[in-house]
Amino acid sequence: MSLLTIDGVSKSFGHHKALHEVSLTIEPGEFVSLLGPSGCGKTTLLRLIAGFMEADTGAIHMEGQDLTGLPPHRRPLNTVFQNYALFPHLSVLDNVAYGPRRGGASKQDAADRAREALLLVGLADLEDRYPREMSGGQQQRVALARAVVNRPKLLLLDEPLSALDLKLRKRMQIELKQLQEKLGCAFVFVTHDQEEAMTMSDRIAVLHAGRIEQVGNGAEIYRRPRTRFVAEFIGDANLVPVGLDDAGRTRILSGGSRAMIGTAVLRPEHLVLTPLRAHPPVGDVLFLDGRVENVTSVGGVTNIYVHAEGHDLVARRLGLAGSDVAVGMPATLEVRWNDLHVLADGVA
Known part of the structure; x- marks a missing residue:
């Protein structure tokens, strides 16, 4: 009882x-x-x-x-x-x-x-x-x-x-x-x-x-x-619309005719920033290309603000920003599909 x-x-x-x-x-x-x-x-x-x-x-x-x-x-x-x-x-x-x-x-x-x-x-x-x-x-x-x-x-x-x-x-x-x-x-x-x-x-x-x-x-x-x-409310979150591509795979929406199926949660610490490059054929990783808009450091944490695929996103890394991060640089955000969560209440 x-x-x-x-x-x-x-x-x-x-x-x-x-x-x-x-x-x-x-x-x-x-x-x-x-x-x-x-x-x-x-x-x-x-x-x-x-x-x-x-x-x-x-x-x-x-x-x-x-x-x-x-x-x-x-x-x-x-x-x-x-x-x-x-x-x-x-x-x-x-x-x-x-x-x-x-x-x-x-x-x-x-x-x-x-x-x-x-x-x-x-x-x-x-x-x-x-x-x-x-x-x-x-x-x-x-x-x-x-x-x-x-x-x-x-x-x-x-x-x-x-x-x-x-x-x-x-x-x-x-x-x-x-x-x-x-x-x-x-x-x-x-x-x-x-x-x-x-x-x-x-x-x-x-x-x-x-x-x-x-x-x-x-x-x-x-x-x-x-x-x-x-x-x-719980922590920081990037919320982005997701839909299906022509092959029926879930993808981040940045426009076009793909049907929206929900809203995905991308936590800042799950986004890895790398210089813009060709995407390797890794099936379990999503790549979002964009540009660094701002960089802020608070204590031992750095927040990197990136405009990618039509969305304003924030990535977070431990430590101060290194020489590989600069405002205005083209960059790629990588996130593993296992770390992407589509809300149970869809687009609410």
Whole structure:
């Protein structure tokens, strides 16, 4: 049995439909990210699971139990909020012990459980501090300790890393995944950051305009996106029309009478740039002739912009651009057919 089952859930706010018959399952011990841009419905879905609002239609079950009508404090899960929601007048220890105390634990038992949770997140020596005396990363760990102190089977996290600086956020991504594996509980993590989702998740649910566009692991979603939105939202993508040539073979369209059959996704790192040359008879490689329009280097990565076969494409290589790349030079882009993916939704 799945830990959490979301079945045909819809939610509207006035005339705006935030969720359209969303269905999703969460397995025990699984890390699932709800990924999408602002306004896509991911936080609304999290709040429905948590019990802060009720769905208009559909149902949410946890281990077979219908959660409809249950208030947040009676649901067998916990939530970590974006602003952490720590009590400023309580010490770190008392913040974490608050949950067990409300659940009826004795003061000593609650303190013991709080210290165990603080040890788990690496804050055992800071139990006497107050939230105002801690960094953003430390406050985030306190919020996590408070959420896991009762060892819930499901933890909901609403963009808890968004307030941290980039370097700390990357470190916390690794620590959060390690914590989840150590606890063995399921995480449902809301984020708009694709790299964050790819780093931590067992599966990712990509949301757009209140619907789930695709669910899968990071590699599946990146290499085999189902829709144009997923292809563009996850990483960088060159999207080009494809059709059939006179021999019935799939080819990139640059005009002419060949019938269009769909849209192909070409990832920049799969495009190899070489000087313009005669094409060898290699059956598993597609060749696109064009001209270099621009070259930019960011850190250890170089983006090479090429106008080829009537399309503006970008190729990416590690390291700085070498002497073989110059603006205005004729060039050929090569891509293996195995790395070309035609969208399942055709031209959408």
